Amino acid sequence: MIKSGAEIIMEGLVREGVETIFGYPGGANMPIYDAMLEFPSVHHVLTRHEQGAAHMADGYARATGKVGVVMATSGPGATNLVTGIGTAMMDSVPMVCITGQVSASAIGGDAFQEMDVTGITLPITKHNFLITEAGELAEVIKEAFYIARSGRPGPVLIDVCKNAQIEEVEYIVPAELEMPGYQPPNHASDEQMAHAAELIANAKQPVILAGHGVLKSGAMDQLLNFASKTQTPIAMTLLGLGAIPASHVLSLGMMGMHGEACANNAIQKADLLLAFGMRFDDRVTGNLRTYAPRARKIHVEIDPSEVGKNVAADVALIGDLKTVLSDIDPIIPPIDHEEWLDQIAEWKADTKRRDILSWPDDGKLYAAHIVRDLWGATGGEAMLTTDVGQHQMWAAQYYQMERPYRFLTSGGAGTMGYGLPSAIGAWFGDKDRNVWTIVGDGGFQMTMPELGTAIQEGANVKIAILNNGFLGMVRQWQDLFYDKRYSAVQIASPDFTMIAAAYGIPARRITSRDEVEEAIAFANNTPGPVLLEFTVEQEDNVFPMVPAGAALDGMIRRPIWKKQRAKRNE
Amino acid sequence: MYKTLIATVENKPGVLNRVASLFRRRNFNIDSLNVGRTERPDVSRMTIVMDSHETEARLVEANLYKLVNVLDVQDVTNKAAVLRELALIKVDVPAEKRAEIISLATVFKAKIVDVSADSLIMQITATSDRVDSLVELLRPSGIAEMVRTGHVGMMRGNEEGARYTPGRHADGYTQFKAQDVDPALGI
Numbered sequence: 001m002i003k004s005g006a007e008i009i010m011e012g013l014v015r016e017g018v019e020t021i022f023g024y025p026g027g028a029n030m031p032i033y034d035a036m037l038e039f040p041s042v043h044h045v046l047t048r049h050e051q052g053a054a055h056m057a058d059g060y061a062r063a064t065g066k067v068g069v070v071m072a073t074s075g076p077g078a079t080n081l082v083t084g085i086g087t088a089m090m091d092s093v094p095m096v097c098i099t100g101q102v103s104a105s106a107i108g109g110d111a112f113q114e115m116d117v118t119g120i121t122l123p124i125t126k127h128n129f130l131i132t133e134a135g136e137l138a139e140v141i142k143e144a145f146y147i148a149r150s151g152r153p154g155p156v157l158i159d160v161c162k163n164a165q166i167e168e169v170e171y172i173v174p175a176e177l178e179m180p181g182y183q184p185p186n187h188a189s190d191e192q193m194a195h196a197a198e199l200i201a202n203a204k205q206p207v208i209l210a211g212h213g214v215l216k217s218g219a220m221d222q223l224l225n226f227a228s229k230t231q232t233p234i235a236m237t238l239l240g241l242g243a244i245p246a247s248h249v250l251s252l253g254m255m256g257m258h259g260e261a262c263a264n265n266a267i268q269k270a271d272l273l274l275a276f277g278m279r280f281d282d283r284v285t286g287n288l289r290t291y292a293p294r295a296r297k298i299h300v301e302i303d304p305s306e307v308g309k310n311v312a313a314d315v316a317l318i319g320d321l322k323t324v325l326s327d328i329d330p331i332i333p334p335i336d337h338e339e340w341l342d343q344i345a346e347w348k349a350d351t352k353r354r355d356i357l358s359w360p361d362d363g364k365l366y367a368a369h370i371v372r373d374l375w376g377a378t379g380g381e382a383m384l385t386t387d388v389g390q391h392q393m394w395a396a397q398y399y400q401m402e403r404p405y406r407f408l409t410s411g412g413a414g415t416m417g418y419g420l421p422s423a424i425g426a427w428f429g430d431k432d433r434n435v436w437t438i439v440g441d442g443g444f445q446m447t448m449p450e451l452g453t454a455i456q457e458g459a460n461v462k463i464a465i466l467n468n469g470f471l472g473m474v475r476q477w478q479d480l481f482y483d484k485r486y487s488a489v490q491i492a493s494p495d496f497t498m499i500a501a502a503y504g505i506p507a508r509r510i511t512s513r514d515e516v517e518e519a520i521a522f523a524n525n526t527p528g529p530v531l532l533e534f535t536v537e538q539e540d541n542v543f544p545m546v547p548a549g550a551a552l553d554g555m556i557r558r559p560i561w562k563k564q565r566a567k568r569n570e
Numbered sequence: 571m572y573k574t575l576i577a578t579v580e581n582k583p584g585v586l587n588r589v590a591s592l593f594r595r596r597n598f599n600i601d602s603l604n605v606g607r608t609e610r611p612d613v614s615r616m617t618i619v620m621d622s623h624e625t626e627a628r629l630v631e632a633n634l635y636k637l638v639n640v641l642d643v644q645d646v647t648n649k650a651a652v653l654r655e656l657a658l659i660k661v662d663v664p665a666e667k668r669a670e671i672i673s674l675a676t677v678f679k680a681k682i683v684d685v686s687a688d689s690l691i692m693q694i695t696a697t698s699d700r701v702d703s704l705v706e707l708l709r710p711s712g713i714a715e716m717v718r719t720g721h722v723g724m725m726r727g728n729e730e731g732a733r734y735t736p737g738r739h740a741d742g743y744t745q746f747k748a749q750d751v752d753p754a755l756g757i
Contacts (some may be wrong), residue, residue, distance in 0.1 A: 126638075
């Protein structure tokens with residue numbers, strides 16, 4: 001059958017099961033947008049900025065496990081995607097980006113809206129393609145989806161010259177893919193597994209480090225089975241939250257810079273670390289020279305380039321986590337670590353004592369309280385996205401995730417502006433639910449125009465702005481490490497409730513603790529987007545905190561309430 | 571320490587750019603990179619020489635496999651490999667000293683490929699060490715220009731280089747041990 005390149009693209013997307021596209025039209029992708037009209041099963045979401053479209057596709061992908069699809073035109077349209085693609089790359093999110101490009105004959109001539117998009121995105125995509133002829137498209141679309149979702153997932157970009165969109169060629173449904181250079185590992189070697197089993201059997205103080213790979217691989221059941229059988233506590237990375245229920249007795253909560261002291265202490269004292277689908281980011285290790293000095297390391301990873309990158313592994317199990325944990329199960333005997341778990345219970349109790357939630361009400365509105373109230377109102381089961389900064393860490397600490405795939409946040413890239421668009425994207429993944437996004441006053445203003453997308457699409461996205469009048473995390477660093485010399489951290493904001501009103505979005509401002517619960521109920525019971533602006537304590541800090549470059553157990557702890565009050569009374 | 575890797579890649583546009591971009595982005599120290607055609611029109615071959623420790627060589631290898639177009643990577647360092655480099659060296663030499671330089675070339679099995687009034691071009695195909703020695707001996711006479719290709723390599727007979735990363739040849743996977751890690755890295 002003869003089809004235009006644009007039709008082949010749409011046909012390919014439908015064959016890959018695509019139902020939602022996030023994007024923005026322009027000169028160089030108009031043939032695709034024209035062809036789109038003939039494919040009513042695909043819903044296109046018009047965003048207000050291409051960065052928003054990329055984050056929406058990212059949120060959609062993280063929430064559903066499917067590949068997110070985003071479209072943009074050439075030049076500035078494509079470069080506006082860059083932050084979103086980089087965010088997806090750092091967090092291994094499967095995404096296919098289709099950008100328009102000037103005609104093949106004009107390439108290299110600085111034509112209107114021409115930019116070297118495959119060059120620009122080379123280091124931030126898993127793979128990318130430049131398509132100059134319609135005949136290449138059918139196969140490349142299929143390859144792109146396969147690459148994006150398999151192995152260690154990631155974003156793939158297809159830059160399609162305008163002539164390739166218009167040209168008409170015989171459409172042949174691509175058969176089996178031939179990609180001799182791309183073979184993601186699956187099973188780890190038996191020899192290494194035997195070696196790992198030996199280390200596991202001999203460990204006295206093991207800790208599992210559960211990363212995003214647990215969720216990516218869908219290995220939650222296998223993880224829980226392994227941990228229960230070997231009585232090994234589990235610390236989670238920011239993106240690993242939800243790998244096991246936060247309420248589980250073996251959960252240590254989050255590790256790292258703003259992780260729980262019990263998790264960081266356990267890692268530093270451990271004699272065996274089992275790194276499951278995590279990459280020892282500097283935010284989780286602190287100073288590498290002092291990191292887990294006594295521990296042997298077993299690293300289970302699908303991407304061999306992560307092994308030995310930051311932390312050397314004694315045993316590397318290269319493969320899919322779910323497969324490896326299933327394979328290793330028969331050779332692992334049940335083990336008891338009573339003494340170790342007693343010690344951990346003691347650390348956990350200490351962590352709890354210092355928790356801000358154990359403080360008596362002092363009439364102030366703390367971000368932590370709001371997150372906790374939201375947790376209570378949604379039974380710990382909401383789909384929650386965040387922006388980046390203090391509120392992100394409070395959300396991670398106090399919204400204790402009972403399920404996987406519910407906490408969407410920009411971890412590796414730390415992209416401000418991620419919260420609102422990713423929430424809209426996540427809602428498209430499951431329209432029957434409310435999606436909450438917790439954002440700060442700084443990050444929210446980076447992608448605030450997506451309020452327009454939310455209202456146009458009727459997205460059930462509930463926005464909680466924690467407004468402290470500062471770029472809070474930078475202010476906290478200036479407070480702690482720059483002698484409180486505040487530089488460019490005070491940020492003026494508009495009246496967010498009036499902004500919302502202008503978009504036709506119901507909104508409220510909350511200034512005291514006793515209004516919180518009712519406001520959350522109002523948001524949950526009002527269909528469509530709702531905005532809540534919480535005026536919180538301005539100079540509240542996130543604790544615990546491992547200062548950059550310090551050892552993981554060199555944390556600045558949360559103060560104990562009694563001591564602090566005593567100090568103030570002096 | 572010099573490490574030599576041989577990579578076969580799909581012969582597609584932009585592959586060299588991907589490889590070079592990878593080295594730049596990961597801050598790998600590449601001494602020379604040679605790309606050329608092979609017996610198969612759809613496959614190109616790269617010989618990569620890097621001045622690095624074991625850990626970095628392993629990371630280069632693993633990172634190369636992240637590129638969708640990379641088919642195979644083997645480490646031929648200290649293996650039974652034939653390694654050769656081609657160099658063209660233009661030497662300033664007056665007519666009366668020409669014989670001396672030519673006899674030096676003979677010792678190194680280099681060829682004189684061009685002679686003009688006050689210079690000549692010498693062509694040598696040898697290992698990099700040997701080319702280095704010749705260059706050092708010629709330097710006092712005055713080297714006007716020089717171009718070197720960097721190593722290309724091939725394993726002897728049925729021998730194969732070491733493959734550490736599970737990739738196309740997962741069978742050849744040799745475990746990289748923690749004790750191999752350079753303590754200077756602090757990891």
